[in-house]
Amino acid sequence: MEGGVSNITCLRVAVINYLPHVAVLSAGPDLEIGGTFSPILDILSQQLGFCYKYMVPSDRLYGKVFENGTSTGTIGAVLNGDADMTGLLVVDEARMKHLDFTVPLFMERFLAVVKRPVLEPDVAGFVKPFTTFVWTATLVAILFTSLTCTLLLGVYEALPLAETLSTPNDSSDGQPFMNLSLTSLLWCVAVLLCQGIAWVHRAASLRMLAGIWFIASLIISTVYRSNLKAMLIMPRIQLPFDNLEELYQSQYPLYVVETTVIHRAIMNAPGDSPLGRLKEQMVASKSETLMARKFYGGERVALAGVSISFRHFMNIAFSRFGFCFEYIMQDRLLDGLTQAVAFRKGSHLLPKMNAIILRLLEGGLMNHLVYRTMHNSSHCLGPIIQDLSSTKLRAQGLKDFYGVFSVFAGGIIIAILCFGFELVVGHGHNNRRDIKH
Template identity: 35%
Template sequence: MAETNASCLKISVTDFPDFITIRGSPPHISVTGMMVTVFDILAQHFSFCYQYVVPADKLYGDVFDNGTATGIIGQVNRTEADFTGILGSTLKRHLAVDFSEPLFMDEFVVSYKRPVLGSDIAGFLKPYTPLVWLLIFLTTVLIFAATWLTLLGRAVLSAFFPSDTVEAGECHPAGGRLDYLAATRHTADLSAMWTVSILFCQDCPWAPVMWSVRVMTGLWMVTAFILSTVYRSNLKAKLITPRISLPFNNIHELVESKIPVFVSESNYVHQTIMAASEDSPFGQLRGQIFWNMEVPKVIRNTYAGVHATVSTLSSFMFIEHKVFSKTGKCGLFVMPGRILQSPPMSMAFQRGSPLKAKFDVVIRGLKEFGILDHLLQQWVSNFTECLWRGTTQTPTALRALELGDFYGLLSIYASGLVMGLLIFLVEVITKPKTWQVEVDPFSTGPGEGQCSGLVTAGPMEIPHSS
């Protein structure tokens, strides 16, 4: 137990959620956290009392070239404290203090407000991959071209080799000439209408008669049936699948996002960022980092999405555990790419202190018997709820359809209506003053060589009666 006695050992501490959490102001402070249990075990084993001291700057500590140090490292180095709470044992800090046996190995992570599941406007495209969509488009063009060339070829041949069987859109003229332009346009219209109608499972008024066309269109009908069946069966599943957009996945995306990043001053990540070259990812992040001593405010702002926070993974687990215990919700996600491996987490002692060797024996035993891991799990027991809910990975659970899921399909439908309206307006504006009846391109005059179903050239004007 912590006491206020001049003969008690002094432990220099600063906030390290939730290993050490300080409330109040010196000298009237209360300290909670997992490390308090470790201090009590050591105090009971070696029969000593202890009291807490807090550095004025509330930092972990930097060591400068002239040998001076700040934060809790500085207090121990100046013999103002006997040892510290937990912190990273870096090479530079080793120049000023001695470190104990490592208590934990950890890593630094970037946490931010968890993005919410949203509708995917492009969900109707997800049943097929981009490559499959490209192949469908190319196949459609190929079927159109093959059908068109087949019809056009029969129309041309019918002009020279008349037969009793006539395909829709072709005939043999009664001794006249063939209008190639009109025949080309007409067969192209038929081919496009048939190809697109079959692809979208719509009725088509034209049915092929000759085997040369039937083989081509029959193959296309089977292909279109398979494509449409597979598409419909997968469409609903793809629309229901949640869409989540992470604000960043790695350091490069974090830099590009321009999101402010909280980094505790003088910790290992802060030292790495400040020492990095300007063209490196850490150096580019330098303009986004900030620091303040209001830890509760930092936590609130992180959950609100005001800024991101760099912390050890264990601290992140502590915070999520505490918030979930109070609210039943997990509000943060961890950047998939880890930012930096943490140095070993240890306690610092005065150089040559006899306490180090004694404490190392106990710390080693606590680790080997799994007591430290057990204590850690007690403090983060509810974090597992956030872990399976997708704290560090993209959620894959299905959800109910929303109106936004159909925006993509509705936008295509609306675009078609607008395009059709524009075409209609253009036709109305440019409509001639007389009605036009088109003449069969295969005929030489009225009543000769007529073929039903032809769109022909050579308009014949009929006065428009009012």
């Protein structure tokens, strides 16, 4: 592509695919470039009186400079004389050592995006009303109450007034403590499950203990049913992650484009820092197309990139299908970054181009040229909790009850095994008794 005055040597602009700013529509001799950067470059060329043409480096990378002086990508093309300027690059200290940048054209930040979660059946939904800590505390309370009841019954068994304080069924031949323990445990569980069960102990301390457990069970069971009902009526979407700590704990493979600022920031970050810990799950790729195929193909991956690129894809998806495929993590990977065009050190075009860019920025034309085609992307931004304002509810599916069915089936299997064990033990006991007689 060329623009401006044709009788002046055209500037060679090194670019790679960077949507929505640069879109390599066709490669080879008939190179065709689209995107929002071309209108900006057209304005600059017309104001300064030069023409330009694009070139794409063979490695298709933004590039970097190695310690031995060699360089790659668009940065290497400028430093090696194959190009006169780059497309938009994120400005950082390492790049400023070798290149001169214009005034910033855009402010940017690096974000992480993941497949947008939706309401789905939850096999373990019946245990979600309480946290793990609450379930553990409830189990401890059951064991503590049953043990206390057993100890009290054992003490009353040894007292002279045992016949008046307890019933003859409180003990069994040869195994009084085991019988009392099982009876107390089953009573505690039955009360918690709101099942009717007889209470025949007449001791004041046992009645007080029973009354306390009745009240505790009423509170626990009522809160559980209320929370479960609320979760069924207004289900909440479970986010895979929403900050750096959750991203690390989720162990999602984090795909980044090689030689980008975020790639170098993660590699150079201390191992114990939030960014540094992402090295274990970071996957550096040279192909944005490959990353997009994995993401939109349904694989369990997360992508790291600049916010403007994600907004571009969100706009396309919502414009075509009416819903969003992506969810952007609310926390930032990197923030406060600037994007500018880079030249070789000492370029005489830099001061003139800065003057034009400043006028474009003051007039608001930069943002207008970029965001004028992405009006639908706003539907996919912001916390996903916005989606819960919808009155549409998800019908319960069979998978929602798999967890409860599994508990029920497990109980039936255990009961059958216990019944079989009782038959075997009882048959052996009868045989020994017949031999004695």
